[in-house]
Amino acid sequence: MTAHVPVPLLVPDLPAPEALMPYLQRMHAAQQYSNFGPLLREMEGRLLGHFAQNAAVPLALSTVANATLGLELVLAALELPPHSRVLLPSLTFVATATAVLRAGHIPVLADVDADSWLLTPEIARRALREARFDAVMPVAAFGAPHAMAGWHAFQQETGIPVVIDAAAAFGGQWLEAPTGTAVFSLHATKSLPAGEGGFVVSTDAALVARVRQLSNFGINLNPAAKLPVGMLARIGSNAKMSEYHAAVGLASLDRWEACAALRRSRYADMHQALELAAPGALRWQATDVPVAAPTLLCVRLPGAAQRKRLEALCAKRGIGLRRWYQPLLTSMLQIAPECICLPTPVAGAIAADMVGLPFFPGIESAQIVSVARAMGDTLAVQALAIAQLSA
Ligand SMILES: Cc1ncc(COP(=O)(O)O)c(C=O)c1O
Numbered sequence: 001m002t003a004h005v006p007v008p009l010l011v012p013d014l015p016a017p018e019a020l021m022p023y024l025q026r027m028h029a030a031q032q033y034s035n036f037g038p039l040l041r042e043m044e045g046r047l048l049g050h051f052a053q054n055a056a057v058p059l060a061l062s063t064v065a066n067a068t069l070g071l072e073l074v075l076a077a078l079e080l081p082p083h084s085r086v087l088l089p090s091l092t093f094v095a096t097a098t099a100v101l102r103a104g105h106i107p108v109l110a111d112v113d114a115d116s117w118l119l120t121p122e123i124a125r126r127a128l129r130e131a132r133f134d135a136v137m138p139v140a141a142f143g144a145p146h147a148m149a150g151w152h153a154f155q156q157e158t159g160i161p162v163v164i165d166a167a168a169a170f171g172g173q174w175l176e177a178p179t180g181t182a183v184f185s186l187h188a189t190k191s192l193p194a195g196e197g198g199f200v201v202s203t204d205a206a207l208v209a210r211v212r213q214l215s216n217f218g219i220n221l222n223p224a225a226k227l228p229v230g231m232l233a234r235i236g237s238n239a240k241m242s243e244y245h246a247a248v249g250l251a252s253l254d255r256w257e258a259c260a261a262l263r264r265s266r267y268a269d270m271h272q273a274l275e276l277a278a279p280g281a282l283r284w285q286a287t288d289v290p291v292a293a294p295t296l297l298c299v300r301l302p303g304a305a306q307r308k309r310l311e312a313l314c315a316k317r318g319i320g321l322r323r324w325y326q327p328l329l330t331s332m333l334q335i336a337p338e339c340i341c342l343p344t345p346v347a348g349a350i351a352a353d354m355v356g357l358p359f360f361p362g363i364e365s366a367q368i369v370s371v372a373r374a375m376g377d378t379l380a381v382q383a384l385a386i387a388q389l390s391a
Helices: 018-032 038-052 066-079 093-104 121-130 148-158 207-214 243-256 254-279 306-318 344-354 365-390
Strands: 062-063 085-089 106-110 179-184 198-202 297-299 352-359
Touching: 018 038, 018 243, 018 365, 038 198, 038 243, 062 066, 062 207, 066 093, 066 179, 066 198, 066 207, 066 352, 085 093, 093 106, 106 121, 121 148, 148 344, 198 207, 254 297, 254 365, 306 344, 306 365, 344 352
Parallel strands: 085 106
Antiparallel strands: 062 198, 179 198, 297 352
């Protein structure tokens, strides 16, 4: 009998201490450890350079302590009236909704597209016929990027601002349209990890300036403003990214291309192994362009029963699985009562049979085989049962 190789769900991939050292030495020499220091500003410049490769207009960018605060501060910077309504997909990480609630607004939970698993401009237009809303926060679910032309058209047509929660989509999500705003995460589990961190990038420089001010308590640092420097201009928070985190972010940028390529290649290996083990049985998230640096791998099984069986088998074999983004926000006791819930049949169907499988850049061939074998064994049991029934 073959021994089963245990596989963790996710292993973070951060730069080694040696790669951090030159940055940490620079930080120590400058004796600046936070408050928009030289490392942070260098990282912001490099990130802006990345987005400039594919931008129609000049962009502005400000780092934040994490994407959750980034989302909350962008909402505050939009200066919507209290209790405004923000349309979100029901299939997302909780932070998308908690940011809206903490900003004093009301999430309106919408469905997602059956192929891309994303809230699309078409779904937002349909939602507008059912409920009024004042902003939209589409999510780049599992790193799948949004084409910004569609959201630019939506914003032009309706006047409703759009902010993309692109937490897991660095590398694939661009701001290629004349308008657009996106928030990215630099969490340890993301493709460009800084341990903790995030940033807001936008075609709207004034919006980004307000986010920066809000991330620094709301204090005015602009000598050209009417208010004296050092005075409180608005009620902000402390959402600054430290120089320590910027050091990790810079070292991650140094190895970005190689890491992204490795992630794509390992993802392709997993995809191939799973398709060989269960030909045609799995449904995958369809993206217009391939995810540039996948961090998670989710598939839909033929049904809820097969998912349960896979979970039981993987638990026995030491293979980590996770029902990412579940339960849906519409079923989450702490969130749903605070929201306006539109019908979400597609998200409901996805949540019934989707599961996250182990995925990380260092995943070994034997571990890939182990996951694929668990999938094959799960679905072969089903095939055998059907054969026995029809015999
Ligand atoms: C869709 C989405 N939004 C927001 C976040 C929060 O990011 P952070 O951990 O940087 O606050 C995550 C984190 O995984 C996420 O997946």
